[in-house]
Amino acid sequence: MNTKVNIAGVEFQNPIMEASGTFGSGMEYSEFVDLNRLGAVVTKGVANVPWPGNPTPRIAEVSSGMLNAIGLQNPGVEVFCERDLKFLEQFKDTRVLVNVCGHSAEEYIEVVDRLADEKRVDMLEINISCPNVKEGGIAFGQDPKAVESITKLVKEHARQPIVMKLSPNVTDIKVMAKAAEAGGADAISLINTLTGMKIDVERQSFVLANKTGGMSGPAVHPIAVRMVYECANAVNIPIIGMGGVSTWQDAVEMMLAGATAVSVGTANFYNPTATVDILDGMVDYMKRKNIEDVRDLIGAVR
């Protein structure tokens, strides 16, 4: 049986990874999961300098999901390289995707340049849901011209293949997928969280200090499947699918919709072994269905 998949020349031992921001750099969850079993570790977003993030409360629960407004708190790329990448050295079978965030094109490039010579970095995932401070705070990922230009710029600097992580908070995600492809992206990943809000009716106030937060969890899964399917039919570059994946069925569904690999996010919070449970379930499914090659699942439902 083959469980390997290939994205932009990078081989993954299996298609299961975790979603950026839900797993740190794997240190905390290595107590529960053998990180060597994962297709990849996708790190929490890293910026050129430390970001303090948002005030608390940063977390709110909603039906079959949650809202978060962490605000991309991170220690900056220097600490990340010295500590997190060093920690990830030991997991030789697992690829490392570093998620990159920034408030401006210059900030993204600073991180991408700093990571250029880091051997442990197999791929870069570019978070374009951050607000572009120079353009009045609209997210890069919400304007196709900005998606294409930031993709092009990052591609010029990056030594590793780049994955553009798309925001679902747009009218037509196919337009953003095509813009990323036109800019030279090696792959796209989707979906990032959907912007939501929760109001405490007793206190008559916002639950999150930030007022709005990104919604994730099983409730968003059908939206993610639809968007992966649409993008798979719109572009020719591989897709990493994510959004509410919490069971092996969800992961298989993502691949059937057109994803080459699948990320597990919020599920880690309530099932620390979600990633490997999903991998095991997927392998059992392949055995039961006599599927020899996991790649036969990719986009099999048209």
Next chain:
Amino acid sequence: MKVKEIASIVDAKQLADGVYSMVLKTTAAQYAVPGQFINIFSNNGSKLLPRPISLCEIDKEDSTLRVVFRVVGEGTKEFSEYKAGDTVEILGPLGNGFPLEGETAIVVGGGIGVPPMLELAKQLSGTVTAVMGYRNDDMFLTEEFTDVASELIIATDDGSVGVHGTVVDAMKENELKADVIYACGPKPMLKGVADYALENGIKCYVSMEERMACGVGACLGCVCQSKEVDDHSHVHNKRVCKDGPVFLATEVEL
């Protein structure tokens, strides 16, 4: 070591208005120390996130953990309806716990900050003065504190029992002195206790609270502000679930 398992409930009862006690049979008890918490998961699949609840008592011999909690939402309401014989999924023990220090100690609890001080009072080897604050005479765990502490001082908001006022008022009124103060309760109370400790030159540990998701330090949802740049994120944010919930009062902004 952290355990994720289905725990069976061996005892469940109401202690006061909205306050419930549950004893859980779990191997997590083998690794638990006072001041730690466990994540309790809802049996309702649409409520994904666990509820972090502090440990009130730890019994390694029976391998049980006692939690005492207040109903504040639908998750804790569900827990309050559990009966002995029911099961519940837990993850824990989580967090750092209280360091056991001092020849003399004051343990201070306010409201639902009272329960974690019980196991601490039991495990401290020196003389323990317990100062517990409640809204009114609908109190809980006072018998247990009478048994384990050298002295129990009660403060109530309405003055129906003990000192009329806060736990800080009670500490001032009794001019309490000790080597170390441990406190758990609402933030304004923690600030008052920390100020009292500072004025009297007493070392003080506080147990913090924040809305959490993962409970293991990965998601950065539950940070509190630290005075110094923190080791993990290199900003001024300590993770309540992983670096805490217990901090030196002087290392966090209250």
